[in-house]
Amino acid sequence: MGSELVSTKDIYNVVRRTLEVMDAQILWHGEITGYLFYNILKAEGIYTERDLAEYTLIGMLHDLGMIKTGYEGGIIQCERTNIWAHSIYGYLFLKNLSPVDDKAEIVLYHHLPYKLHSQIKSRYMKVTEYLTLADKMAVFLRMGEDKAEQSIYMRQAQGELSAKALELFQIAQTRFDVLRKLKTHEYQKELEALFDRISFTERQKRSFLDMLIYAIDFRSQPTVIHTMSTRTFALELGRLMRVPAVDLQILYYGSLLHDIGKIAIPISILEAPRRLTEEEMRVMQGHVVMTDKILRGVMDERIVNVAAKHHEKLDGSGYPEGIGASDLSMLERTIAVADILSALYGKRSYKEAFPPEKIKEILLEDANQGKICIKVVQAALGHYDEIIRTYEKQRDVTMERYMEIVNQYDNIYERFKEFDQAEMTA
Ligand SMILES: [Fe+2]
Ligand SMILES: [Fe+2]
Ligand SMILES: [Fe+2]
Ligand SMILES: [Fe+2]
Structure with a gap:
């Protein structure tokens, strides 16, 4: 956006480069998740472009908490073990430090199985269903495209993913050819163009960078x-x-x-x-x-x-x-x-x-x-x-x-242990 010192696209690119320096797999996973999330929301058709851009950034940063918890053994491994710790830190960074604080719960619950969603009171649970699907798909795609679809349907049948999210993904796939764009890397240009079109306020831009730096230094x-x-x-x-x-x-x-x-x-x-x-x-x-x-x-x-x-x-x-x-x-x-x-x-x-x-x-x-x-x-x-x-x-x-943030972490972690219990008895 021409004359401004720092554009919205610059913020997007700093986020990308930071994830890349953390680990190439983390960038890949964040980007794919963000892009899938973006397309599912687009298929629902009720969001402005600015909303979509915000959600896409949240999607890209959904595993940001791993900066604190570490990502040894690779992202796929971390997505299976100790899922709450990185979800909670990611949530706390977004909640306490970012301009999208109201939407931070999406990240907090991104590993919560769909069948447990009824226990949570949050106006963002519907969107959380979408992020959870996007995240799981990104993980399965990493392991090979043929198996991805099968694994997703199995998880949905087991109550881990929502049928509505899956339905919206199918609509997105038919309308926007999502999987092909992921394969050909066309998605990168599309995302960059999205962040080039919209503009965050100066306060929002500063706040996003503040959060990123704070999370790194934390x-x-x-x-x-x-x-x-x-x-x-x-x-x-x-x-x-x-x-x-x-x-x-x-x-x-x-x-x-x-x-x-x-x-x-x-x-x-x-x-x-x-x-x-x-x-x-x-x-x-x-x-x-x-x-x-x-x-x-x-x-x-x-x-x-x-x-x-x-x-x-x-x-x-x-x-x-x-x-x-x-x-x-x-x-x-x-x-x-x-x-x-x-x-x-x-x-x-x-x-x-x-x-x-x-x-x-x-x-x-x-x-x-x-x-x-x-x-x-x-x-x-x-x-x-x-x-x-x-x-x-x-x-x-x-x-x-x-x-x-340190204190809130301990409190939330206590609460999340109950989900593990519920999972086991479900
Ligand atoms: Fe995660
Ligand atoms: Fe993830
Ligand atoms: Fe310094
Ligand atoms: Fe220095």
């Missing part, structure tokens, strides 16, 4: 806080330096996405309760390369550069490229300082937060050695208390959200 509490703090610092510094509004937007997205590449870093390294070994450090430093890989060609180049250059230094001593001052714009220099501030302020598993005097000293020293931009550092030191107050407020909100 594996480690200090990482969640680090990302949100870097964003706060970057915006505060940008404001103090009176950068134009569009630059503030670039800073917003660039700082939110700067560590998205950490999705590829094992939790044992992210959460190591000690200083990293040289080898671990090398792996950790790869996160910026991954950030670049996820965003480049998808987001506006200025945003990609702000995100991917945050560990570069003016004297060329940074990584991954070791570029110097002439290759670093004011915005790129700003996020570098914001990232350091956030790291110094944050508590990590191996260190306490530094006291303010020490932080100021480190920033000045780095600037005097020609590593980071003195102008940005001066802006930070000139309004230090003010910046820190904003940071602390934001940090408290983030912590609260984090704890809320």
